[in-house]
Amino acid sequence: MTSRDDTLLTPDNHAVLFIDHQYLQLLSVRSHTAEEVVSNAVLTAKTAKIFEVPFLFTTAIAERQELIKDIQAVDPNQVPIDRTGLNSWDDPRVVEWVKNTGKKKLVIAGLWTEVCLNMAVLSTLAAGYEVYIVTDASGGSSVRAHDDAVLRMTQAGARPINALAYISELQRDWKNEKTASQVVNLVASMGGTFGQGLMWEWQLLDLQEGTR
Numbered sequence: 001m002t003s004r005d006d007t008l009l010t011p012d013n014h015a016v017l018f019i020d021h022q023y024l025q026l027l028s029v030r031s032h033t034a035e036e037v038v039s040n041a042v043l044t045a046k047t048a049k050i051f052e053v054p055f056l057f058t059t060a061i062a063e064r065q066e067l068i069k070d071i072q073a074v075d076p077n078q079v080p081i082d083r084t085g086l087n088s089w090d091d092p093r094v095v096e097w098v099k100n101t102g103k104k105k106l107v108i109a110g111l112w113t114e115v116c117l118n119m120a121v122l123s124t125l126a127a128g129y130e131v132y133i134v135t136d137a138s139g140g141s142s143v144r145a146h147d148d149a150v151l152r153m154t155q156a157g158a159r160p161i162n163a164l165a166y167i168s169e170l171q172r173d174w175k176n177e178k179t180a181s182q183v184v185n186l187v188a189s190m191g192g193t194f195g196q197g198l199m200w201e202w203q204l205l206d207l208q209e210g211t212r
Contacts, residue, residue, distance in 0.1 A: 008169055008172070009105065009107065009132065009169045010170065013104075014132075015054045015056070015101040015103040015106055016053055016108070017056050017058065017094075017106060017107070017108045017109075017110070018044075018045065018055065018056065018057050018071065018109055019088050019109070019110030019111070020058060020088075020110055020111050020116050021038075021041050021057075021067060021068050021109075022062075022068065022111070024065045026111060026139070028112075028141055029112070029140065030140070030142045031113065031142060031145065031146035032146075037111070037136075037137060038068055038071070040109075040134065040136040040162070041071050041109055041134075041137040041163075042071055042074065043137070043163040043187075044107075044109055044137045044167075045071055045075070046074055047183075047186070049075065050179050050182045050186065051170045051179060056081065056097050056098075057072070057075070057081070058080055058082070058088050058091075059080040059082045059083070060083055060084065062080065081097070087116070088119075089119070089120050089123035089124055089127070090123075098124075104128070105129065105131075106131050107132045108120060108121055108124070108132070108133055108134070109133070109134035109137035110138050111138065111139055112139065112140050112145070113145065113146040113149040114145040114146065114148065117133065117138050117149065121133055121153045121158050122152075125156050125157050131157070131158045132158065132159045132160070133150065133153055133154075133159070134161055134162065135160050135162055136162045167183060167186070167187060171183045
């Protein structure tokens with residue numbers, strides 16, 4: 001059950017921005033492995049799609065570098081908003097898209113953490129939005145650069161979250177059957193101990209249902 005003043009993210013109270021998940025940026029990420037960033041960005045995008053949350057892709061100088069194909073594949077028909085500037089919030093098309101969603105909460109991930117993500121987060125906070133940064137779907141040029149940028153953003157009021165916390169927060173209750181099986185299958189397909197634990201929990205719930 002949710003309420004109008006719910007502090008948690010819900011499928012209907014936010015929008016998601018993916019900022020510049022492109023190959024050249026990814027090549028110089030050193031705060032995470034490339035596989036981690038792509039996997040968590042894909043997980044975040046697929047989560048948004050499952051829960052019908054509006055999400056936007058942006059790129060910088062796209063003729064020189066594409067959006068990462070695995071991320072674009074989540075919504076292959078979406079044409080990313082392409083810019084030359086470092087701050088996506090300086091682009092009126094991005095501002096218009098966000099305003100048109102009618103959402104006051106934004107979940108944002110991007111490359112690099114200390115540049116394009118940081119600028120967008122600080123600007124959207126200043127514009128009055130409640131902002132969540134997906135720290136493991138973002139990456140910086142070094143661990144220090146990433147951590148310093150996350151610290152700066154959180155000190156300004158942003159709220160850190162990771163990809164698995166995001167999907168869990170939107171699902172929230174296994175009684176939400178419309179999305180439950182999709183969530184379990186998605187997380188299980190991504191692998192890892194969390195996915196295995198979720199499958200085990202889901203099997204327990206199935207057994208409990210069968211004994212009633």
